[in-house]
Amino acid sequence: MLETTVPTIADGEERLTETFAALASATRRAILGRLAAGEATVNELAEPFELTLPAISKHLKVLERAGLITRGHRAQYRPCTLDPRPLAELSTWAEQYRSIWESRFNQMDDYLSTLTKGERGD
Amino acid sequence: MLERVFDAPIELVWQMWTDPARFKAWYGPAGATVPVAELDVRVGGHRLVCMAMGPHEMWFAGEHLEVTEPARLVYTELMADEHGNPVSPESLGMPAGTHGSTEVTVMLEEVDGGTRVRLTHAGVAAESGAARGWSGAFDKLAEELQTAARA
Numbered sequence A: 001m002l003e004t005t006v007p008t009i010a011d012g013e014e015r016l017t018e019t020f021a022a023l024a025s026a027t028r029r030a031i032l033g034r035l036a037a038g039e040a041t042v043n044e045l046a047e048p049f050e051l052t053l054p055a056i057s058k059h060l061k062v063l064e065r066a067g068l069i070t071r072g073h074r075a076q077y078r079p080c081t082l083d084p085r086p087l088a089e090l091s092t093w094a095e096q097y098r099s100i101w102e103s104r105f106n107q108m109d110d111y112l113s114t115l116t117k118g119e120r121g122d
Numbered sequence B: 001m002l003e004r005v006f007d008a009p010i011e012l013v014w015q016m017w018t019d020p021a022r023f024k025a026w027y028g029p030a031g032a033t034v035p036v037a038e039l040d041v042r043v044g045g046h047r048l049v050c051m052a053m054g055p056h057e058m059w060f061a062g063e064h065l066e067v068t069e070p071a072r073l074v075y076t077e078l079m080a081d082e083h084g085n086p087v088s089p090e091s092l093g094m095p096a097g098t099h100g101s102t103e104v105t106v107m108l109e110e111v112d113g114g115t116r117v118r119l120t121h122a123g124v125a126a127e128s129g130a131a132r133g134w135s136g137a138f139d140k141l142a143e144e145l146q147t148a149a150r151a
Helices: A009-023 A026-036 A042-046 A053-065 A085-092 A095-120 B010-018 B020-024 B129-150
Strands: A069-071 A080-082 B002-006 B033-039 B046-053 B056-068 B072-080 B101-111 B114-122
Touching: A009 A026, A009 A053, A026 A042, A026 A053, A026 A069, A026 A080, A042 A053, A053 A069, A095 B002, A095 B010, A095 B114, B010 B020, B010 B072, B010 B101, B010 B114, B020 B033, B046 B072
Parallel strands: none
Antiparallel strands: A069 A080, B002 B114, B033 B046, B046 B056, B056 B072, B072 B101, B101 B114
């Protein structure tokens, strides 16, 4: 059977934590806002802030690691592009629904046990 | 996305969402029962579910959007009255920004050891309890960014 990579619950939790951390910076949120309007180079992104290029690059690394932006490779510069998927994940998953479904799945598990035990004659 | 493997055949796990008798046995979260479950399992078919915790009842209406037995089921779940008419969350005393309509996607897959269930539940409450401060702002940001990215 072919082994495929599947997102585990732990992976999802870690990704959410990374996304929160990445967004917990006004500068990074502003960078994302700018990228929502289209891709940009590091110089273009640094323009509105009184920050050095290395400082901006640090922010970009955090965003890249959280999967919020991707960096292209184009000759002399690497344009940054927004990836909206991690943010979409954040906005559609709230802790309260997770616990409801966990609870339901526990009940389904118990219920399934009673059904399948009967069939196996345990 | 929520994911779990159940020690049961895929056909039986599919029934958990599509056979009302089975559905009632687990869909109420801890302490809640499901006294009513009308499930018309076909594309466009309606759903009417009542969850009860003591004297308190909550009704949910909805529709099946995708039905691909036994692998994939997608349905909407909206807060409703006992006749299946949608009601606004605010009228039930829910905080402003609570999503009235949500969409559940269930994906089943046979694996070693039984059936893997993957589930997403989209359009959930943006403001409630501990999530209030974060989720509201992120929802708006995410929506803005998604809209802009698609343009």
